[in-house]
Amino acid sequence: MEQERLDTFDNTLFSPPSDRSVKVWRYMDFTKFVALLNSGSLHLTRCDQFDDQFEGAFPEEDSQGQRDNYKDALINKARLMPDQLAQVLDTVWKKYQRQYMFINCWHMNSHESAALWNVYGATKEAIAIQTTYDRLRSVLPASYQIGAVRYIDHETYLNEEKEGFFSVMFKRKSFEHERELRVCYVDAYEFQQDVRNPAEFFCPTNARLVETVPVDLNTLVESVRIAPQTPDWFVKLVKDAVLRFGYNLPVSQSGRDDYPRL
Incomplete structure (x- = not known):
């Protein structure tokens, strides 16, 4: 990808928030928390593994434009007949959107989210x-x-800036309450290698479901919060797990239930 193109992405979808010290949260169950401590890595999930089938999908106007970008290359390299071209282009671009993009999701908020505690804390063992x-x-x-998700109407939105490689940064307006910040990794190199080999590329699926990146958890984590109404034994278990894996992370229980419900 040309440097000018990368600079455009950085200045639009991936510009930092006005307050770079804004708090961001990642909610999870205890099993995933232990996996995080054990691996010392963030796991980015492949785009097509999420429940929302719009993940990684382009607005239709952009989708057609991106397919056109591959048209000449496929005609020349794969020697496709005109009647084969439309189907192949559609397969290529959908596969790129869905199987070569990996994301890790966070919630931007100065405070804890009662809604997300309810989602992840059904067993009162959420973190x-x-x-x-x-x-x-x-x-x-x-x-x-890293960038804040843009919430759009997929039927009417026209992406004039053509940020096509990062369609994962757009979600439907019905998810606007999530206030989501996303870490995004696009395996453009692997895609470019695979697309040059049609026999391999048109296999049913790319086998890799997760992209893993090692991180310094002591630097990353400002605090660990345990779900409201969690029993004391679970609070102790979380603190013991942090120490056992050799981390120095502040652990406390959520104080959300200390306040009267209005």
Whole structure:
């Protein structure tokens, strides 16, 4: 990808928030928390593994434009007949959107989210790790982009800036309450290698489901919060797990239920 193109992405989708110290949260169950401690890595999930089938999908106007970008290359390299071209182009671009993009999701909020505690805390054994934009950016390689999700109407939105390689940064307006910050990694090199080999590229699926990136958890994590109404034994278990894996992370229980419900 040309440097000018990368600079355009950095200045639009991946520009830092106005407050770089804004708090960001990642909610999870205890099993995933232990996996995080054990691996010392963030796991980015492949785009097509999420429940929302719009993940990584382009607005239709952009999707057609991106397919056109591959048209000449496929005609020349694969020697496709005109009647084969439309189907192949559609397969190529959908596969690129869905199987070569990996994301890791965070919630931007100055306070804990009652809604997210309810989602992850059904068993009262949920955990949230809290960091800031700056801390998150500092532990990731430059090839991993970070930006706030844009919430759009897929039927009417026209992406004039053609940020086509990062369609994962757009979600439907019905998710606007999530206030999501995303870490995004696009395996453009692997895609370019695979697309040159049609026999391999048109296999049913790319086998890799997760991209893993090692991070310094002591630098990343500002605090660990445990779900409200969690029993004392679970609070102790979380603190013991942090120490056992050799980390120095502040652990406390959420104080959300200390306040009267209005």
